[in-house]
Amino acid sequence: MTTKNNSKKSIDEYKVIYRKKELSEKKKKEILKKLCDILGSENVSDKEIDKISYSKDYWPIALRWMLEGKIPALPDYIVWPENTKHISDVIKLANEEEIPIIPFGEGSGVMGGAIPIKGGIVVDMKKMNKTLEINKKNLTITVQTGINGMNLERTLNKEGYTFGHNPQSLYCSTLGGWLACRAAGQFSTKYGKIDDMVISLEAVLPQGEIIRSKNVPKSSTGPRTDKLLLGSEGTLGIITESTLKIWPYPExxxxxxxxxxxxxxxxxxxxxxxxxxxxxxxxxxxxxxxxxxxxxxxxxxxxxxxxxxxxxxxxxxxxxxxxxxxxxxxxxxxxxxxxxxxxxxxxxRFNVKEASEFAPRDVIFDTIEVSVNWDKSVELYNSMIFSMKNIEGVILASAHASHFYPQGVCFYFTFGGTPVKNIAPNDLYKSVWNAAMRSCIDAGGSISHHHGIGIMRASWIEKELGQSFEVLKRIKKTLDPKNIMNPGKMGL
Ligand SMILES: Cc1cc2nc3c(=O)[nH]c(=O)nc-3n(C[C@H](O)[C@H](O)[C@H](O)COP(=O)(O)OP(=O)(O)OC[C@H]3O[C@@H](n4cnc5c(N)ncnc54)[C@H](O)[C@@H]3O)c2cc1C
Known part of the structure; x- marks a missing residue:
């Protein structure tokens, strides 16, 4: 980034939206050294350019802040672990030092989930991208979770198989991000959503303990604690490996x-x-x-x-x-x-240029995915469209339905508009979201089908989950007493 006279602007000159308490210079150096001891210096960075790169994900509000010359949030370090032990040791260090850990796949999340709002260590999973086994008899694949979506599908296609999970972000997201957000692909009605595809997983919990569930098709051995990690958006640990269902490539x-x-x-x-x-x-x-x-x-x-x-x-x-x-x-x-x-x-189907084209023109544009049972589906569609169109400045509200169940449907709404009467674009954006969330809940729907909660939906999670949110908070407190795992997300 450069100023008009082409001199380089330092990070300190930009407005950082989520300003965190700074570590002392001495502490920064101490932690850097410890991270290098764990991971090797080639797998650790505290460079300005890397901090800026990992300051946002694909949340449209963060994208607009960047266009306005504001930085959403800066991490203190970025690390690239190569194995599960690296992750466990980094998490143990974060507990000792009481600094946050933010798991990072490819930053395609659209809810702000990977933004390091309280600073800390971003754990980029991309080096953990190995295929460990394709078991053709059992119809399973075992992989590390940093694998890119398209690479996973191509690996299977070469062997005559498919994973069947094709989100629109296939080229720019990871298996870990999918599991952490409970993602859904375009072919989901046949092959299932990512949560349906998981057989077992390995994860590092918030105090560094490693858990691994059994690779068997089903067991009846109490509640499945590994499933707590699905949809936890990095707040309950880092998912490092998974065994998943695969299918023969369609004839x-x-x-x-x-x-x-x-x-x-x-x-x-x-x-x-x-x-x-x-x-x-x-x-x-x-x-x-x-x-x-x-x-x-x-x-x-x-x-x-x-x-x-x-x-x-x-x-x-x-x-x-x-x-x-x-x-x-x-x-x-x-x-x-x-x-x-x-x-x-x-x-x-992979054409997604709208968001980046509209934002620089002060046009707001976003999508909202929700789910609902068949008997309330038409009512929910009508009331959500009405509530969004009712906000002054909204020009367009539309939808398609794209994931189906014998019990119901996921509607995927799109809205767009231009602010009126000096309203800031991001304020219009938030008003539309709030109207949509309210009418979704009133019409009996769930506020998210597959994008998750992150920052954007955090204020609605309590209403969505009711007493279960209390349970979630207690689980979080027990597993992560120092609140180091992706703090400030999912309303936790
Ligand atoms: C153009 C576009 C199209 C999209 N289409 C779809 C779609 O069709 N279907 C769909 O479901 N979503 C879609 N998304 C949303 C996004 O791709 C998904 O949410 C995806 O699951 C995020 O993956 P990621 O690897 O980029 O994760 P990130 O954005 O890096 O992270 C998302 C969250 O998961 C956490 N996380 C990441 N890796 C791990 C890990 N290994 N362990 C624990 N936590 C982790 C992060 O901390 C963060 O909270 C789309 C996004 C874009 C930009």
Whole structure:
């Protein structure tokens, strides 16, 4: 970063949003030396450039702060562990020194979860990216959690298998981040969400203890403590290794699309398909606004709700699933639109340039994913769209449904707007989020389907979890009495 006269600006000249208590120079040097002793100096940094790089994740508010020349938060050190012992030793040191640990995958989280708001040691997991075993008989893969998503999928594809977890952030996120946020991929209706795919895991708890669950398909040996780590967003430990389910690479894939007059008809078709025991890999139902935005080339879909379906797997089963789904969609008035819209979706599914294009123009833009049962689904859709549109400055509120269960659905809302009456963009942004969260809870939904809580949703978690939030706080206090693991996240 440079000023107008091209002289370098030091970090101290920038406004740091979450200003933390500084360590003394003596302490800084002492901890640096101890970290180098544990990890080797090549795996430790306290350089300014690295601190700035690890000062944010993909939370849109943090992105805007950066554009305004503000730094969200600075860590004191960044470390790149190469094994589980490194992590355990670093966590023990952090306990002794009472400084925070912030696990870091690839920083694609959109809730601010990886921002080091109280400084401390960012533990970047990227060097822990090894595939330890592909067991073709058991249909499992065992990997270290720093592995990049696309590399994991490619490793399996080469062997004739798939993991089936394809989030839109596939190229820029890690297995550890997925597990820590309970992520969902685009093919989730068939293959499950990341939490469904886990067989066992290894993790380092907040005082440095290492736990490892058994690699067996199921056991009945008390509550599963390892599962506490799923969705814990780095607040209860660092997940270091996992054994996960895999699938043979699909023999056949079919693409179908239908346009519906009404949201209800589209949802009803999907519900009926799932009731038959058919789980298409991809199901996406777009409202009118999103149909117009994504499928403007499909004339038959004009002014309608577009549904796309991808079936994949064994040829005979896929043929049957395609035929039955077709019958159900036609029964509900679906107009067949062919393969073209699905091919278009495949071509554009990793296209995410909007957020970075709009922010510099003072246009706010974000997405909100929630889940709800079938019997409340239409009501929730309508009330969330209404509540967002009702905020002055909001120009657009739309949604598609993209993850499905026999019991219900995940809606993925998009909103955009420009601030009016001197309201700061981030304040408009927060107002829309609060309106959306309130109406989601009122309509009986869950405030997050797969992005997690981080900072953005922290003020809503108590309302969402009720008494269970008290339990979570007690667990956190017991496991992490010095509150060193990713402090200030998830409302903890
Ligand atoms: C363009 C875009 C598209 C996206 N699409 C999807 C999508 O389709 N589906 C979806 O679910 N999400 C999606 N996301 C959100 C994001 O990719 C996920 O939340 C992902 O799980 C974060 O992974 P990461 O490795 O980047 O984690 P980070 O952002 O680095 O970290 C996220 C959180 O997990 C913690 N963490 C990271 N690694 C570990 C570990 N090993 N142990 C313990 N805690 C850890 C961090 O401390 C932080 O709290 C998208 C994001 C972007 C920017």
């Amino acid at each position: 056949k894939r079919t693409l179908q699309s239908y346009a519906f007059e009404d949201l209800k008809d589209g949802l009803e078709s999907i519900r009926k398909i799932l009731r038959k025991g058919i789980f298409p890999a991809v199901i996406r139902l777009y409202d009118k606004i999103e149909t117009a935005r994504h499928f403007y080339q499909t004339k038959k879909a004009k002014g309608k709700y577009m549904l796309i379906l991808v079936m994949e797997g064994d040829k005979e089963l896929v043929d049957l699933e395609e035929r039955v789904s077709h019958e159900i969609c036609e029964e509900h008035g679906g107009i067949k639109c062919g393969e073209e819209p699905v091919l278009h979706w495949f071509d554009t």
